[in-house]
Amino acid sequence: MGLTTRGTGLLVAAAALLGTGWRFGYPELTVLGAAGAVAVGQAVLGAARSPRLTVHRVADPDRVAVGEPARMTLAVRNTGRLRVTSLLAEDRCAGRPVPVPLLRLRPGRDTTCGYDVPTRRRGVLPVGPLRVTRRDPLGLCAATRAYGPAAVVRVHPRVHPLVAVPTGAGRSLDGRVDGVPHGSITFDSLREYVVGDELRRVHWRTSARVGELMVRENVDTSLPRIVVLLDNRSAAHPDRVGGAAGSFEAACEAAASLVVAAFRQDLPVVLLLVDPADDRTADPPLDRLAAVTLTDPSGRGPDGPTVGGDRDGGVLGSTLTGLRGDRPGDTxxxxxxxxxxxxVGRVGALRGAYPSVLVGVLGAAGPTPSAAGPVVLDAVDGVAFAAAWDAVRRW
Structure with a gap:
């Protein structure tokens, strides 16, 4: 809460009138100064009374792809006993103010307004809280307060449909890839019988020994396990336009397309970042892709270049070493x-641990020179990557 420019000027004038009238004996000036001081005091008391408002916020939807429409709806209700007037409200959406009209709210009444959320760029957009400014009728004093909770709208990368999906290191015995991880003929473990299990899967010898029906649990070992490694180092995406790296946005689109294609085929997929700093691994993959940003690991590691293009203290080397040891997938x-x-050569060296290794170079102006090694897909953007991916005949 504070005085406005008008209120400050009136307070200074009132003090000058009071001092002049008192000093030189002009009662008229003293009365004018006292009236001005009383007006400022009344304005402060009026603005100090906070209105009782409740704000209900709905984002429809709260997760969209780049360019898709999203709308934020606000319902403001007066829960007090008096009508609230002289209110100015604005919401904050992605760091920008959005005016919210508040008319004379009667007790128990509410008003609803909405606005479009900008989704032109990928990211996590914070929205709110609603900031309500109460002014006195003369505009001498203003008090701003926050009402209601904040919300978050996640703008995911564009998803381009992919037809081809890696078939994994193994093949199913009937000549196709089974989309179900359980129910094949490869034995995995024994478990207790539950209603609905086929009696032909009961392991009678173990059941007789333990006194309970035990069934064989079989799994399909031919399911491909895809590992998507997104390079989020700023050194890998040097070109910027308007503060954004087009190649990195295209790489995020390619990663989102791969993740969605795997989900639609009920295939396990793992999304990893070269630099996992500040990565929320517990979030869904598309939410992580909405929040991921370019990092500069050179400020956190040793100075100077290392091997190849890893000029950031070896963060890529550490990630590749972990992938070689953990082996979370086969593609x-x-x-x-x-x-x-x-x-590319350093990633291709993982072919001993991963039977299928593919490299996508996004934002490439020309073909990437490479010797015999992993399959390299050069693409200008996400659309070109999807076309090049579907054109691959051998993983």
Whole structure:
């Protein structure tokens, strides 16, 4: 709460009139100064009374792809006993003020308004809280308060449909890839019988020994396990336009397309970042892709270049070492930018641990020179990557 420019000027004038009238004996000036001081005091008391408002906020939807419409709806209700007037309200959406009209709210009444959320760029957009400014009728004093909770709208990368899906290191015995992880003929473990299990799967010898019906649990070992490694180093995406790296946005679109294609086929997929700093691994993959940003690991590691294009203290080397030891899948897809071309050979060295290794160079102006090694897909944007991906005949 504070005085406005008008209120400050009136307070200064009132003090001058009071001092002049008192000093030189002009009662008229003293009365004018006292009236001005009383008006400022009344304005402060009026603005100090906070209105009782409740704000209900709905984002429809709260998760969209780039360019899709999203709308924020606000319902403001007066829960007090008096009518609230002289209110100015604005919401904050992605760091920008959005005016919210508040008319004379009667007790127990509410007003509803909405506005479109900008979804032109990928990211996590904070929205709110609603800031309500109460002014006195003369505009001498203003008090701003926050009402209601804040919300978040996540703008996911565009998803381009992919037809082809890696078939994994193994093949199912009937010549196709089974989309169900259980129910094949490969024995995995024994478990207790539940209603609905087939009696032919009962393991009678173990059941007789333990005194309970035990059934064989079989799994399909031919399911491909896809690992998507997104290069989020700023050195891999050197070109910027308006503060955004087009190659990195294209890489995020490619990663989102791969994740969605795997989900639609009921295939396990793992999304990893080259630099996992500030990565919320517990969030869904598309939410992580909405929040991921370029990082500069050079400020956190040793100075100077290392091997190949890894000029950031070896963060890529550490990630590749972890992938070699953990082996979370059998198909590795590395998505990088023009600055990561020198690291193609280092990723290709993982072919001993991953039977299928593919490298996507997004934002590429030309073909990436490479010897015999992983499959390299050069694409200008996400659409070109989807076309190049579907054109691959051998994983």
């Amino acid at each position: 590795l897809v590395f998505l990088t930018g023009p600055g990561g071309r020198d690291d």
